[in-house]
Amino acid sequence: MDDLLRYYNDELAYLRQLGDGFARSYPRVAGQLRMGSSGSDDPHVERLIEAFAFLTARLQKRLDDDHSAIARSLLDILHPQLLAPLPPATIVRFDLDKADDPLSSGYVIPRHSALESAAIRGTPCSFRTGYPVSLWPITLTEAQLIPPPFRIPATLSQDQCRSLLRMKFACRDPALTAADMENLSSLRFYLNGQRQHVHALYEMLFTRLTGTALTAAGEDQPLHLLEPDCVRPVGFAEHEEILPHSRRISPAYRLLTEYFAFPDKFLFFDCAGLESPLGSWKHNVFHLYFYFDQRVESLERFISADTFQLGCTPVTNLFPVSAEPIRVTHEHAQHPVIPDGRLIESHEVYSIDRVTVIDDQGQQHDVEPLYSLSHGSDGTQPQRWFWHATRTTAQHDDNTILSGSELQMSVVDLELNPLASDDAVVAVETTCCNRDWVADLPFGGGEPFLQLAEGGPVQQGSCLIPFSSTRRPFEDHQVAWRLASMLALNHLSISDGVDGAQVMRELLQVYDVYRGPTDAFPLQGILSLTTKRVVARTVSHARVRRTDGGLGSPIGFAQGIETTLELDEPAFIGVGLYLFASVWEHFLGLYASVNSFSSLVLTTPQRKELKRWPPRNGAQVL
Structure with a gap:
């Protein structure tokens, strides 16, 4: 209006x-x-x-x-998530109920479990979890980052142990021991606290970690050194996405979208390989040690047990809704997709997941999107009908404007003729968010509290950080420019002799649409990006039989691209220099061609070479 x-x-x-x-x-x-x-x-x-x-x-x-109609339709094919509203997200912590049964086998909250908040104007907001959550009857009672002297494993030198992150865990039931929790093989931590401290700690864990050990309570207990790769990042795998993405979209772009939308989803790490030592300990208390080859004195006084939160997961304001049935008539070419006629003010369609036409004979026919690949060009029988939706400003029947958008859908044939049947009914399955209502939830003291819709031996979840706001990145006049930028970038390469840093800035600017001017991504902090062709040795993860009859992993060589990225550290204060570089490293790996690889080297003017990642092809480290 x-x-x-x-x-x-x-x-x-x-x-x-x-x-x-x-x-x-x-x-x-x-x-x-x-x-x-x-x-x-x-x-x-x-x-x-x-x-x-x-x-x-x-x-x-x-x-x-x-x-902008054509540009919007093309963008809806290439990157449909960039036209959808970005739902609010937060980090939620769960804990087991303090019941008589200590649940020594643990309890798992599955991924995409439904949650509900307290009612706002009579309607609760709905959410879903992004990661599965494993809950155990243990408590992290202490966490300290300390300098020497401290106990050092025999396999590590003094130079490899300049600081120690020491965690102390205790079973909640005094009668429970570590051996009773036979399925406890890993722990997942969320790094909680001020951004500059959390990002510095995240960088230490993945650049300065030299060893990880587990020990029972008492200084006389032996140290059990864990595998070198026991500490693993979280949030990069395809099954760890928190926003629905079309399978037509490269996972590389999914990473960039989610990084700019909600970077806190990456501030998790797993510590795996715990089952071997814990399975034999009859102790109520145990310690986890992380050894680093660098001391950061400015970080030591900010580390506590509150920094490492167990039982956490990203949560997004998304939930499935079966929309109101649409009766097709000749009066309108387009029909509004209404998730719930009673809750128009609180429900906004994020995506259309499935469309079914029920004809006058009662037969159901699945309908594909008009701009899809199901048009019979491969020799198969083409579909007769297709659906197409456009996003418009939401408004009441009395023409008052609502916050957010609504979808207008039409069912047409390949010549864009509308469905000619007064007896057909269209059923639509959608994913929705609660418009801007989440902003009205109180925050502080663990609020807003979220309750599992299906119940369980779990206390209500508490929010560790405020919800991000609902954001709608693209206005009509911006669509064509974003589309032109994306199509132009498809014809540019960072290894073709052009300014790689400028190409990188252009690409990131396309996806940095969720932030305002005050918190925009520091593009000026990208100083340079260069590439060169290299040859590296690769080791297959498959086990094959050698000529002498034994088993081994085949070793080969492959050509690939080594990328050197130089970032300015002051520009990334509060953003997380290493976290961003990790996302970029996975992005490059997902674009590596077959029989090739990508390798990233991170440098800064302040500290020179900061990290050299191993060769990667797709999601696989070679």
């Missing part, structure tokens, strides 16, 4: 200027059209001019909207 007002004012000003000029040129036949800046003295003339300005404003707006 605000856009229409702008068009109306432009048309009204033009008509007044044109009418005044015409009256001056032909005073005998058009003298009554003479107007000043305030309008005509004749109220009837003024009413006609305003009515005509309103009609021409609507027409001009419709013509301008049509300019």
